[in-house]
Amino acid sequence: MMDPDALLPAIAAGDDQAFEAWLAGAEHRVRLSLRRFAAYVDTEAVLQEALLRVWQVAPRVKADGQHDPLLRLAIRIGRNLAISDLRRARLTPVDVEELERLAASDPGPPEPRVGDPLLRRTIRECRDLLPTKPGLALTARLQNAGTEPDNALAVRLGMRLNTFLQNITRARRHLEDCLRRRGIDLVVELA
Amino acid sequence: MIPPESLQEAALTAWRPQDPVGAIRPHPAWADLDHAGRLALYEATIRARVLEAALNLNGLTPTGRAVMARILRRAGT
Numbered sequence: 001m002m003d004p005d006a007l008l009p010a011i012a013a014g015d016d017q018a019f020e021a022w023l024a025g026a027e028h029r030v031r032l033s034l035r036r037f038a039a040y041v042d043t044e045a046v047l048q049e050a051l052l053r054v055w056q057v058a059p060r061v062k063a064d065g066q067h068d069p070l071l072r073l074a075i076r077i078g079r080n081l082a083i084s085d086l087r088r089a090r091l092t093p094v095d096v097e098e099l100e101r102l103a104a105s106d107p108g109p110p111e112p113r114v115g116d117p118l119l120r121r122t123i124r125e126c127r128d129l130l131p132t133k134p135g136l137a138l139t140a141r142l143q144n145a146g147t148e149p150d151n152a153l154a155v156r157l158g159m160r161l162n163t164f165l166q167n168i169t170r171a172r173r174h175l176e177d178c179l180r181r182r183g184i185d186l187v188v189e190l191a
Numbered sequence: 192m193i194p195p196e197s198l199q200e201a202a203l204t205a206w207r208p209q210d211p212v213g214a215i216r217p218h219p220a221w222a223d224l225d226h227a228g229r230l231a232l233y234e235a236t237i238r239a240r241v242l243e244a245a246l247n248l249n250g251l252t253p254t255g256r257a258v259m260a261r262i263l264r265r266a267g268t
Contacts (some may be wrong), residue, residue: 016259016262023251023258031236047254048254120245142246146254150204169197
């Protein structure tokens with residue numbers, strides 16, 4: 001994983017590949033910072049919007065002597081977006097303020113362990129053992145990378161939407177079972 | 192219509208609709224989940240993205256790739 005501070009000058013200059021490298025290391029930590037809001041806002045939508053805004057303001061971000069200013073900015077933008085969504089949803093002011101206070105007092109996210117090469121290799125080996133239809137559905141979603149809704153992917157595979165969704169659920173279950181048989185529990189890995 | 196037992200999987204995708212000014216909006220299935228379902232979705236998404244990042248050569252999740260696609264689309268590349 002690249003040092004995020006080393007990437008900052010290139011990102012600020014508009015280098016999208018440098019931003020992509022930063023994103024690969026930062027996304028998990030920004031997502032974790034939104035845990036307090038998960039019951040009230042769609043954290044996936046908030047996270048994507050926050051990461052887009054980081055890219056937009058990155059040319060104005062300067063190194064401040066602390067580690068990874070873009071990550072801190074992304075966490076701040078994400079929380080602010082979540083709070084805006086909460087206010088739009090008309091949650092009572094007390095609830096919003098309480099959530100804001102709790103989120104601000106959360107400890108910083110831990111260093112991610114998900115870049116572990118052994119873990120990555122084992123996940124790939126388990127993916128190769130998936131039954132055909134779950135494997136096809138999961139691959140379609142991964143290749144599409146969120147650019148089209150599932151309806152479109154299901155039609156392309158000749159599946160009804162619910163069958164497509166059930167196949168992806170089966171694929172995840174197979175992957176997690178396969179990993180457990182190899183001594184890897186994702187919940188423990190992410191703790 | 193997505194049956195209740197499939198709502199979580201439906202919202203696990205990185206696809207999200209955009210509003211007319213291009214802001215990213217919640218997934219329709221997310222709105223149909225109850226409090227417990229939304230919390231379960233959040234935890235499931237964390238696990239799913241770890242798996243998905245491992246299956247991408249650059250270590251990017253579908254979330255990261257969706258963001259990069261929007262950036263490149265806006266840049267016209």
